[in-house]
Amino acid sequence: MQTPEQIVVDILKNNGVDIATTLPCDRIKALLPLIEKNIKTIPLTREENGIGICAGVSLGGGRPVMVIQSTGLGNMINALLSLNITYSIPLPIIASWRGVYKESIEAQWPFGKKLPAILEASGIKYTIIGSLDEIGKLDGAIKDSFANTYPHVILISPEVWEGSTCEVPQPLQICIRNFNLIFRGNICEPVMARYDAIKVIAENVADDIIIANLGVPSKELFIINDRALNFYMLGSMGLASSIGLGLSIIQEKHVFVIDGDGSLLMNPNAMISVGDLDPRNLTIIAIDNAAYGSTGNQGTCTLNHVDLELMAKGCGIADTVKVHTGDELRKALEKKAGFIHVIARPGNAKCKEIPLLAKEIRDRFMGALRERSV
Ligand SMILES: Cc1ncc(C[n+]2csc(CCOP(=O)(O)OP(=O)(O)O)c2C)c(N)n1
Structure with a gap:
C-alpha cells in the first residue's frame, strides 16, 4: 500500500x-x-x-x-x-x-x-x-x-x-570546510545617481531579461527604455533578486536584476539562495545609494557599516565586483558578473507612474519570453 x-x-x-x-x-x-x-x-x-x-x-x-x-x-x-x-x-x-x-x-x-x-x-x-x-x-x-x-x-x-511507514533518512554528515576570504573594499565618493546607472544597464543588456525593483527604479527604467523583457515590480519589496533567481533556474536567457540596498537588506535570504544555487545566467546589480531612495532617501546601514559586496561573498556568490563609474559598470555587465555593487548617490529622476497594469506587465513579459524560446 x-x-x-x-x-x-x-x-x-x-x-x-x-x-x-x-x-x-x-x-x-x-x-x-x-x-x-x-x-x-x-x-x-x-x-x-x-x-x-x-x-x-x-x-x-x-x-x-x-x-x-x-x-x-x-x-x-x-x-x-x-x-x-x-x-x-x-x-x-x-x-x-x-x-x-x-x-x-x-x-x-x-x-x-x-x-x-x-x-x-x-x-x-x-x-x-x-x-x-x-x-x-x-x-x-x-x-x-x-x-x-x-x-x-x-x-x-x-x-x-500518523501511522505512515515512509522512512525518514539518516541525518546528513557534516563535512570539513575551509573558508578563505580576503576582502578589500573601497567606497569612494559616488559619481552616478541610480538613473545614470540604469541608463548604462539599459544600453548594455541586449536581448536579456531585466527585473526592476519596486518604486522609482522601475519608473526610471520605464522612461529610459521600456521593453517587453522588462519586468517591473510594483510591490513585494525585497523579492527582486528572488524573482530573478527563479527565472534563471527555469530558462536559459541571462537575467539582470536591478536591486536596491534597502531591499537587499530587507531580504538577504535572496543572496543566500543565489550563493547556494550558483546560477550562471544571473547578475544582481545592487544599486547602493545608501538610502531608501523611493520613499524619500532615508539612510540605510550601507551608509557606514554594511558592505553589500562582502555580504554577497559571505553568501557564497563568488563572482562579485564593486563599481563607481559608468565605464566600470559597463565592463562588469559585459562580463556578466554574478553580483555588481554599484556605489551611487541618492536622488530620484522625475517620473510618472508606469501606465501598465500588473497583468499587462506579466502577459507582455511572458509572451516575449515564449517568442524568443521557439
Ligand atoms: C514591506 C515594505 N516595506 C516598506 C515599503 C516602502 N518602500 C517602497 S520602496 C522602498 C525603498 C526601497 O529602497 P531601496 O531598495 O534601497 O531602493 P531605492 O528606492 O533606493 O532604489 C520602501 C521602504 C514597501 N513597499 N514594502
Missing part, C-alpha cells in the same frame, strides 16, 4: 510540478526527502523569499510548488497579495498545519488556530486536508491554482501522516 507521502509525490508529478521550494516542519520530515528524490528542490531560508523564487519560475513557464510549515504563511502574506494576487501568478502551497491537531508547542496555537480566518480575510484560497481519506483533495487544489493563476494554500493536518 502507498504511504501518504508517496501519494503526495505522485499527485505533484502527475500535475507536472517541476520545482519544489521547501522549508522543514517536523511533521513532514518523511515527505520532504521523498519530494527531493523526485522533483528538483530548492531549500529556502525564509518562506517569503520562496514566493519570489516561485514567481520567477512561473513567469519563466515552470510549475512550482511550495512545501512548508503553516507558520511560514505568516511571513509571506504581503508577498502573496502584492505579487501573486496582483499579477495573477499561480502557486500551490502545501502547508503542514500546526497549532490545531495534537499540538504540544504553545507558540503554535495562536497563529495556527487563526490561520483559516487570516487566509479568508486575505482572499487567499485554501483547502483543508484533515485526514488521510481527504488526501485526494490535493490534486484538485493544485489544478485550481494553475488553472486560475492564483495561490492556493493546502493545509494538511498532522493526522494525515
